[in-house]
Every structure is written in C-alpha cells, then in structure tokens.
Amino acid sequence: MADKIDARGLSCPQPVILTNRKIEEMGKGVFEILVDTDTSRENISRLAQQTGWDVEVKKVDADYCLVLRKD
C-alpha cells in the first residue's frame, strides 16, 4: 500500500512542500497525494517533472489523486 498524503484545503505552497519533503525522504518508490485545486495539481506535477518522478493524475469526486512514481 503506497503512502498517502492528504493536502486538500491547504494553501499554496504547502501541498508542494509536503510533496517535496516526501520526495527527498523516499528517494524513489511510489506515493499518493490528494489535492483539491487545479493549481496544486499543476504545481505538484511540475515539481515531479523537475525532480524526475512520473505522475499519474486520477480524478476522485471533486478532488485529484496524484500518484508519484520513481523506480
């Protein structure tokens, strides 16, 4: 079961900070992050791209679940 971060409702840039911290902590692997705005979805996707992680975006009701993966 992949780790899951719930960043819904947090102001910019906290979802990015949480993601960045997880990326630095894990180095590689898989984790999920839940966000509720398109801005956060874009920002996290951009951070993932910048740090060499793959992103898969899934729509969950009104929110987004981003699955970040690095082998």
Place this chain on the structure above:
Amino acid sequence: MTTVKNFFASRWGIVSAGVFVGVFAAVLQKLGNPGNMGICVACMERDIAGALGLHRAALAQYIRPEILAFVLGAFIAALLFREFKPRGGSSPIIRFFLGFFAMVGALVFLGCPWRALLRLAGGDGNAILGLAGLTAGIWAGVLFLKSGYTLGRATKVKSFSGWVFPIAMVALLVLLLVAPQFGRTPEGTPTGPIFFSSKGPGSQHAPILISLLVGLGVGFLAQRTRLCTMGAIRDVILIKNTYLLSGILGIVGAAFFMNLILGQFKAGFTNQPIAHTDYLWNFMGMALSGLAFALAGGCPGRQLFLSGEGDGDAAIFATGMIVGAGFSHNFSMASSPAGPGPYGPIAVIIGLIFCMVVGFSMREKMA
C-alpha cells in the same frame, strides 16, 4: 478547451500573461493612470478605500475599475474552466490582519509587488530597494513554511459564499457609475458617501471602459496561469523553480519596452512619480508586505484572482488590505513623495512583530 488549458499552464502561457500585464500597465498610464501606476493592486485598493470614505486623503479617492475587473475576470475564467470552488475557513481573522499589515507595508514603500516591477520598468531606482525588501520578506516566510507553518485547511462551503465577493465588486462598479452624493455638510452642500479626487493621483485615470476591459483580461489570464509575484520569488528560493518567475520577467520586459516606445521611461532615484527616496523604509515596507504575502500564500493580485475562484479566505485578505489602507492614511502611516509618514516606521515594526508571532505560533509538528 484542453489545448487552451494546456497552453495557459505552459511557460509560454505565463509569459504571455506577464507580457499582457506589462504592456497594458504602460498603456493605461498613457491613457491617464498615474505614473508607473498603470496597474497597482495596493494603490488602487487604497483609492477605493478613499472613494468609500474609509480615509479622507483627498488626493487618493477613486473606485478603480481595474480591481473590480481583476476579480470578475478571474471569476469568469474559473466558471468557464470549472475551477470555481467556493471554500474558506482557514484562519480568516489572521488572514484579515495579514492583509491589513501587507497594505501598511505597501503604502510605506508606495506600491504592491506589481508596481515595484512597473516602477523598475519605468526607470525608478527606488524600486530596487523595494524588490530587495520583498525578497527578504518572502525568504523569511519560506523559513516559516519550511518549519511547518500553516493556517490550516480550508473546507468546501456553500456556493453563494463564493459569489459574495464578485457580487460586491459589481456593487462597487454601480457605485463608480452612480457616485451618489446624498451626504450633506453642516452647511448643506452635498458630500459623499462616494468621494472622487479632483486633483492628484486619485483624479488621474484611464477611461472606465478601457480600465474594465484590461482588468478583465488580466483577471482571466492570471487566473489561468496562476501569475503571482510573491510565488515567483518564493518558488525560486523554496524549490528552485522558475515557472512563475518567467511571468514576472514578462511584466518587467514588456513594461520596459512599452515605456520606451511611449516615452515614459526616466531613469533615476529622485523626482520619480509617486515615490520617495528613503532607502531604509522602501526596503522595510516591502519586507513587511513580502512576509505577509508569503504567510498568506499570495501577492495582492493573486489574492484577488483567488477571491474570483470562490476562495473566501483570499477575499478576507483583500478586505483586510482595503481596511488597512483606510488606517494607513487616517493614522499617518502612509508615505508621500516627501518620505515615510510620521507613524509609518513604527507601524512597519508592529506589522513585522505581528507576522513573526503568526509565523511562530501557527506551526504544526512535522510528521
């Protein structure tokens, strides 16, 4: 729609939004807005506060259509692209006072981050001190963010909650057009409740329709691209990402060239329009604003665009700025071209203390 959406999320998207702001800020100045103030969220909100009688500085009273249109442009974009999400409840009272003190700092420097960029693009060297202060304030904000600072989660709220601020902007538009004068002085002459400057910066403005159209364009583009000056500097410090920075480079570059073309560029420190040369307080004023913006998650423009998306917390920050403008003038805290107001420096220090207390006290333990 998806192609349009992808373009706006690209680097060219945000650069074009920045260029739009830069070009039309210079054009609005040519058409009547005050010097290096084609667009300035802080100054324009200050003029709105004056027009509503929240302060009585006779030179700074006008309901600036650009501000109303920023919110409404973002509102339209958010509705069109299904991003209108009414939300709120993330420490509203703290956000109100962050907005309040952000305005106090901005009026000590005399401008919001956008105007700092536009002043630079117009040749005003004092802007360098302001931008250095802004960066210092944001850097301090980043330290708080890294140590677990948070104002807590916003939650989804009922739809009408997101409509209130855009509707309030329409009400302001009506007040701009009608400008009621049913107040009476003891002698019986009509006065207020809406006040418009008859001289000074408040009396200088582009035609209403053009200001509205430019404002709607800015609001629309900025909502799509997330243009934010504070975010630009913050992301470079925090995650070494230059996406937002490319937007503000677009603003400066475009405004610089337009100013050259329109004969509005004048390099130097002295005799710059609506600016003073007190290096220390230009720096400190913007440092306070930068810290307040970083703690609230957006520059004043961005807060207006978020308000248009239904973010009630951003709307409260913007309201705090308008109230802060009233206090700034009533309490002689705002600067003038002669220099900082008598109580400007102490107000900046109080603001910095407030922001530090917020930064230290609103922290969650790191997991």
